[in-house]
Amino acid sequence: MVYYDQKWETMPLDDLRDLQLKKLKKQAHHVYQNQFIKKRFDDSGLHPDDIKNWEDTKKVPFMTKDDLRDNYPTGLVSGNWDDVVRVHMTSGTTGVPTPMVYSKNDLDVWTRCMARNFVAGGLKKSDIIQQTHGYGLFTGGFGFHYALETIGAKVIPTGAGGSERQLRLMQEWGTTVFTGTPSYAAYIAEFAIEKGIDPEKDLKLRLGFHGGEPCSDELRDRINTRLGYSAHGGGMRRCYGLTEMGGPITMDCEYENGIHLWADHYLVEILDPVTHENVADGQPGELVISNLSFEIMPLLRYRTGDNVVVSHDTCQCGRTHPRITKFVGRLDDMILVGGTNVFPSQVECILLNHAELSENWQLVVDEKKGLHSLKIEIEPAAGISVNEAFVTALEKELHQILAKKCPVEIKAVGSLPRFEGKSVRVVDNRSS
Numbered sequence: 001m002v003y004y005d006q007k008w009e010t011m012p013l014d015d016l017r018d019l020q021l022k023k024l025k026k027q028a029h030h031v032y033q034n035q036f037i038k039k040r041f042d043d044s045g046l047h048p049d050d051i052k053n054w055e056d057t058k059k060v061p062f063m064t065k066d067d068l069r070d071n072y073p074t075g076l077v078s079g080n081w082d083d084v085v086r087v088h089m090t091s092g093t094t095g096v097p098t099p100m101v102y103s104k105n106d107l108d109v110w111t112r113c114m115a116r117n118f119v120a121g122g123l124k125k126s127d128i129i130q131q132t133h134g135y136g137l138f139t140g141g142f143g144f145h146y147a148l149e150t151i152g153a154k155v156i157p158t159g160a161g162g163s164e165r166q167l168r169l170m171q172e173w174g175t176t177v178f179t180g181t182p183s184y185a186a187y188i189a190e191f192a193i194e195k196g197i198d199p200e201k202d203l204k205l206r207l208g209f210h211g212g213e214p215c216s217d218e219l220r221d222r223i224n225t226r227l228g229y230s231a232h233g234g235g236m237r238r239c240y241g242l243t244e245m246g247g248p249i250t251m252d253c254e255y256e257n258g259i260h261l262w263a264d265h266y267l268v269e270i271l272d273p274v275t276h277e278n279v280a281d282g283q284p285g286e287l288v289i290s291n292l293s294f295e296i297m298p299l300l301r302y303r304t305g306d307n308v309v310v311s312h313d314t315c316q317c318g319r320t321h322p323r324i325t326k327f328v329g330r331l332d333d334m335i336l337v338g339g340t341n342v343f344p345s346q347v348e349c350i351l352l353n354h355a356e357l358s359e360n361w362q363l364v365v366d367e368k369k370g371l372h373s374l375k376i377e378i379e380p381a382a383g384i385s386v387n388e389a390f391v392t393a394l395e396k397e398l399h400q401i402l403a404k405k406c407p408v409e410i411k412a413v414g415s416l417p418r419f420e421g422k423s424v425r426v427v428d429n430r431s432s
């Protein structure tokens with residue numbers, strides 16, 4: 001097994017836990033220098049000196065996205081502003097952006113976490129990578145780029161879009177690794193076929209590092225086949241991260257049995273979103289993360305709003321750090337339709353289990369005389385025509401799993417939107 005940081009990546013779990021507690025105590029003192037956070041601690045009756053054991057850490061107040069919005073842009077900085085060398089933030093298209101500011105040391109921690117991920121995912125120095133995550137305010141592009149260079153791999157920093165050129169470069173340079181969102185990977189596969197390029201024969205892609213949006217196992221299987229990753233002996237590795245913790249920070253290793261979270265830098269808790277009690281391994285709960293290593297704007301006990309399942313068993317790769325083994329969905333993305341909770345990721349799992357259907361779909365939520373309804377619009381797979389009996393059976397399956405009627409409308413191939421970045425799967429036409 002090849003590691004980037006073997007000593008740290010395979011550290012016994014008990015030693016990791018001791019290290020985490022030590023770092024959490026130190027970080028609590030550090031963030032206490034920030035006026036907003038100090039007030040939060042004081043209001044909850046906790047002083048950083050009171051944190052002695054794991055039980056005490058449960059008293060550390062939570063932070064949320066609203067805290068970031070309310071304190072935009074620099075209100076949550078606890079480190080020295082003079083040490084800041086870079087700023088990233090979310091696009092802010094749906095409100096106030098979520099910012100992150102970094103010192104040189106913060107960037108080094110981030111780069112190191114990402115370098116571990118790439119090596120765990122099977123990336124080699126000899127690989128040629130087309131890096132299509134956007135370079136700019138979004139954390140993805142630079143987060144990937146610097147780690148890839150650190151490993152010594154060969155990066156072609158194309159950024160997003162320009163699919164014709166992306167395919168041309170893949171052929172000219174013999175690109176072996178492709179990065180970007182899962183929906184862009186699915187789109188590139190479709191576009192290649194349209195252009196008469198067979199990824200398995202005409203391209204050399206063996207690894208894909210895809211993140212920035214949820215990806216079901218079904219979609220990953222399709223990307224592995226369509227882009228030739230499996231045929232070339234590799235596969236797609238899912239990537240997860242969030243601007244609030246620095247950016248993309250975690251990925252699948254080559255065993256693809258869960259996304260490794262680096263416990264020497266991030267403390268992970270899985271909590272019941274209502275009672276805030278820890279849930280057992282294997283049970284879904286809200287992912288709450290503490291940044292143990294950043295110095296400028298670390299957040300402790302940040303409620304991510306992601307509903308996940310985590311395992312603390314040592315992975316087959318020998319890494320001892322916890323793994324996210326399942327994304328149930330973003331609590332934010334969950335839509336409430338007529339009293340029923342629906343996760344778009346759950347819908348994707350059902351749809352992509354059918355080879356007759358393409359990965360181009362959307363969930364339309366409508367309102368008529370105060371009644372809310374769901375509908376799925378989806379294109380069939382290329383060259384396939386689906387009949388009424390298939391649609392009826394699919395509607396029945398959706399009804400059983402979602403506990404909600406959900407008619408399916410088959411659309412013409414090419415009629416639904418394609419995405420070069422994050423996909424938008426829900427069209428909500430309701431007035432409120």
Ligand SMILES: [Zn+2]
Pocket residue numbers: 253254255260315316317318319
């Ligand atoms: Zn592993």
